[in-house]
Amino acid sequence: MTMTYDGADREAPPPSTVWVENVSWFDRVPRWVSMTAIFVLFLAIWQGTHMTGLVSPILLPSPGDTAEELYFVGHNLLTGGYMLTPLWITLKTVMWAFILATGIGFSLGVLVGETTFGERAVMPYLVAIDTMPKVAFAPLFIAWLGFGIESKVALATFIATFPIIVGTAAGLHAADENARMLFKTMGASRWQTLIKMKLPTGMPHFFTGLKIGSVGVMAGAITGEFLGGGRGFGDLIRVASTNLDTARVFSLIIYLSFIGLAIFMSVVWTQRRFVFWHKSSTLTET
Amino acid sequence: MNVAHQQEPAANTARPVYVLRGVNKFYARRGIHALDDVNLTLVEGSFSSVIGASGCGKSTLLKIMAGLTPPSSGSVMLEGKPVLGTREDIGMMFQQATLFPWRNVLENIVLPIEIRDGKRAAKEAHGRARELLAMAGLTGFEHVFPNELSGGMAQRAAICRMLVSQPSVLLLDEPFSALDELTRDFMNMELQRICMERNATAFLVTHSIQEAVILSDVVYVMSPRPGRFVEEVVVDLPRPRTLEMMTTPRFGALVDRIRSQLDEGALA
Numbered sequence: 001m002t003m004t005y006d007g008a009d010r011e012a013p014p015p016s017t018v019w020v021e022n023v024s025w026f027d028r029v030p031r032w033v034s035m036t037a038i039f040v041l042f043l044a045i046w047q048g049t050h051m052t053g054l055v056s057p058i059l060l061p062s063p064g065d066t067a068e069e070l071y072f073v074g075h076n077l078l079t080g081g082y083m084l085t086p087l088w089i090t091l092k093t094v095m096w097a098f099i100l101a102t103g104i105g106f107s108l109g110v111l112v113g114e115t116t117f118g119e120r121a122v123m124p125y126l127v128a129i130d131t132m133p134k135v136a137f138a139p140l141f142i143a144w145l146g147f148g149i150e151s152k153v154a155l156a157t158f159i160a161t162f163p164i165i166v167g168t169a170a171g172l173h174a175a176d177e178n179a180r181m182l183f184k185t186m187g188a189s190r191w192q193t194l195i196k197m198k199l200p201t202g203m204p205h206f207f208t209g210l211k212i213g214s215v216g217v218m219a220g221a222i223t224g225e226f227l228g229g230g231r232g233f234g235d236l237i238r239v240a241s242t243n244l245d246t247a248r249v250f251s252l253i254i255y256l257s258f259i260g261l262a263i264f265m266s267v268v269w270t271q272r273r274f275v276f277w278h279k280s281s282t283l284t285e286t
Numbered sequence: 287m288n289v290a291h292q293q294e295p296a297a298n299t300a301r302p303v304y305v306l307r308g309v310n311k312f313y314a315r316r317g318i319h320a321l322d323d324v325n326l327t328l329v330e331g332s333f334s335s336v337i338g339a340s341g342c343g344k345s346t347l348l349k350i351m352a353g354l355t356p357p358s359s360g361s362v363m364l365e366g367k368p369v370l371g372t373r374e375d376i377g378m379m380f381q382q383a384t385l386f387p388w389r390n391v392l393e394n395i396v397l398p399i400e401i402r403d404g405k406r407a408a409k410e411a412h413g414r415a416r417e418l419l420a421m422a423g424l425t426g427f428e429h430v431f432p433n434e435l436s437g438g439m440a441q442r443a444a445i446c447r448m449l450v451s452q453p454s455v456l457l458l459d460e461p462f463s464a465l466d467e468l469t470r471d472f473m474n475m476e477l478q479r480i481c482m483e484r485n486a487t488a489f490l491v492t493h494s495i496q497e498a499v500i501l502s503d504v505v506y507v508m509s510p511r512p513g514r515f516v517e518e519v520v521v522d523l524p525r526p527r528t529l530e531m532m533t534t535p536r537f538g539a540l541v542d543r544i545r546s547q548l549d550e551g552a553l554a
Contacts, residue, residue, distance in 0.1 A: 159541060178384045185352055185378045186398045186451075196401070200388050277387035 001107050021246075061247035069251035077255075082234060089231035090221055091259065093149055097156030097217040098263060102210065105161045109168020109209075112204075114194060123169075130162045134220075138227045147229050156220030160213035167209020171202020204278045207271040218260040303455055304328035304351065309360035311346055311513075320346045320446045321357070322512035328455070331485040333478075335498035336506045336515075337544065343513025344461060344491045351489065352376055352457050365454065374402065377453030379461040383440035385432035391443050392428040395419070398451040411450060418446040421480070438469040445480065456481070456488040463494070470527055475500055478527060495548075499529050501538050507547040517547045 050062040076083045111118035145151040183193045225234025240248035311321040320343040336344045349355040353372040362369040385394045395415040400408035422442040462470045481488050498505045507517040
């Protein structure tokens, strides 16, 4: 018997007449199962390639070797080994670069997004600089700022600033005509319109810029360390690859990805806290 | 103007609130004559509508009245003073509720106060905002965020926001046209009640003939390119209006008359 709106008992319709949406078993697998399956498949292909012997172990270490290195590096870091200082240096570089890129990107974004002068006179130059390959500036930063952490911070900041500028400026243009008219009819000043309407409306765009920037600072910091004789994690990778220790390289990259993920997630959490009202405040949307 | 006063004893002084004389608007760059010599007088406590096809210039007219755009020529006077920009004594409403999603309903409603007099004044206006919410049937929704409201509730909150600064005139730009018909009829009756309670002077832009007739004392029919008033229809149905009046012969006759005017304008 099925429940009916009038409380009367009716016979259930014969199964052949019931339309059931056909979702394949493939799409009904729980997420953790499918994610694990992909990971296992990846490991199997990796191990298989390794066992055929077609690729030299110097070029492609086995999953086992990599796991061993992962343990080694993790143990070294947890017990205060020699890798802790490089990790700290890279972390510092990335954090400083992210703070600077956010500050500079936001300020320039407001300048080009809010003022006609900025949009007309400053934006073209920013676009021109943005099209340049930014990594090519690394030697200049080293010449200007030396081999210390400063030149790496500069490169990472340089790379991460542009998406934040674009995100901020796009956000300031996101408010619709009605919202602008409403603020005008309420007699709001330009400053009030910016603070109370345009900036909050643009928050999702700003955070999208921050997310792209947070990935950029990692790339900038490591590239800077490669090219500028840094003392950070990038240097450990450079040394390991010079020694043809590819398993070590793999494990170091994986630890770096944890740092990148941590920064990215902190942006996502901040966004969830402040832009709770927007649908973009979830992990999958950017 | 032969506005039928006998239905509105409160407005028998017929004090003019809004006076527009010879208002023209050209958009030179696009070569459009949007408004052609519009003359309009709104008396205190009256409800007037302008009706016309899309693009006939009715929204331009409303923007000029609100002080959002200057006219190319002509004068707009409100309460004896020329409109030279946006003014505090004008309340406006749009097709979209335009509530800000990071503010709860109460904070949205006191926003005009916050902008005019600061955060403290806004706090002090919470009492008045709650009264408005009660009037709009939104008691209990003070701390709800706008994305949890239905379209009709959002528009009711927008009405409260418009009223919180106690404007003397209400400019309404198709405020309920995004709502479904049942909600819209209900909202129109609510709007009438609010306007009658406060003796507010209201000016509505719409493209619904029924809506214009059921709400208004006077309906101005507008023809496009150039936008001008082709007819002024006085609605002599008694107040308060009810939805049942929409089935009366008199209502039907008024609707027919406006429709024929609109058709003529469209063919011209």
